[in-house]
Amino acid sequence: MRGKLIVFEGIEGCGKTTQIRAIEGWLREKLGSDGLEIVVTREPGGTRLGQHLRELLLHCDEKALLSDRAELLLYAADRAEHVGGLLKPHLARGNMILCDRFTDSTVAYQGYGRGLDLGEIDALNRIATGGLEPDLTLWLDVPVEAGLNRVQVRGNGDRIERADLEFHRRVREGFAHLARTHPHRIVRVSGNADRDRVTRDIQTILTQYLIKWKIID
Numbered sequence: 611m612r613g614k615l616i617v618f619e620g621i622e623g624c625g626k627t628t629q630i631r632a633i634e635g636w637l638r639e640k641l642g643s644d645g646l647e648i649v650v651t652r653e654p655g656g657t658r659l660g661q662h663l664r665e666l667l668l669h670c671d672e673k674a675l676l677s678d679r680a681e682l683l684l685y686a687a688d689r690a691e692h693v694g695g696l697l698k699p700h701l702a703r704g705n706m707i708l709c710d711r712f713t714d715s716t717v718a719y720q721g722y723g724r725g726l727d728l729g730e731i732d733a734l735n736r737i738a739t740g741g742l743e744p745d746l747t748l749w750l751d752v753p754v755e756a757g758l759n760r761v762q763v764r765g766n767g768d769r770i771e772r773a774d775l776e777f778h779r780r781v782r783e784g785f786a787h788l789a790r791t792h793p794h795r796i797v798r799v800s801g802n803a804d805r806d807r808v809t810r811d812i813q814t815i816l817t818q819y820l821i822k823w824k825i826i827d
């Protein structure tokens with residue numbers, strides 16, 4: 611059986627990374643060790659090349675003036691490498707992948723945030739993924755101010771975290787639009803509750819999907 615690609619999305623400070631860690635542990639316990647491997651990965655940065663691209667994308671010298679289109683193409687390059695080198699081989703082996711960000715982030719950040727053409731972004735996403743789509747996308751929705759506050763508490767943000775409030779508002783609107791357009795694939799989870807409550811909400815949703823996919827009874 612082909613594996614499953616579960617993607618976590620959301621604005622800065624939405625809590626995805628913490629939740630992925632909690633869900634990874636929970637899934638390992640729930641599914642045991644019979645055959646199915648659980649893989650945790652992220653974009654950008656899920657491959658060796660991706661780690662270099664992540665560094666460039668998030669921490670390049672401000673004076674390097676990375677243009678919006680070049681930024682878009684670097685995210686696409688990271689994705690092409692990630693899909694071909696890691697995601698597809700794991701899915702072919704029947705493994706379950708928890709992926710921190712995927713194509714929806716490009717629509718939300720480069721499309722809604724930067725204002726690049728949404729049709730071109732869809733076409734580029736298809737080239738980068740070869741048509742691979744997530745089996746389930748969990749959108750952790752938090753108010754923009756709450757997310758940015760969490761990021762500030764963590765310290766000096768990266769290149770994108772430092773973008774202005776209006777940019778991040780547009781990104782959130784992008785995720786909201788995507789969730790409305792693809793209700794079969796994207797499930798909104800309120801990330802504004804306390805951490806354990808959010809984990810429990812995600813577990814409830816995932817349990818329904820695991821039953822639907824016939825992974826558990």
Ligand code: TMP
Binds near residue numbers: 622653710715716720
């Ligand atoms: P994060 O993985 O720590 O959330 O950081 C990744 C950053 O990259 C985040 O600011 C969102 C941004 N990003 C895009 O702008 N476009 C993309 O396609 C992806 C995958 C991430």
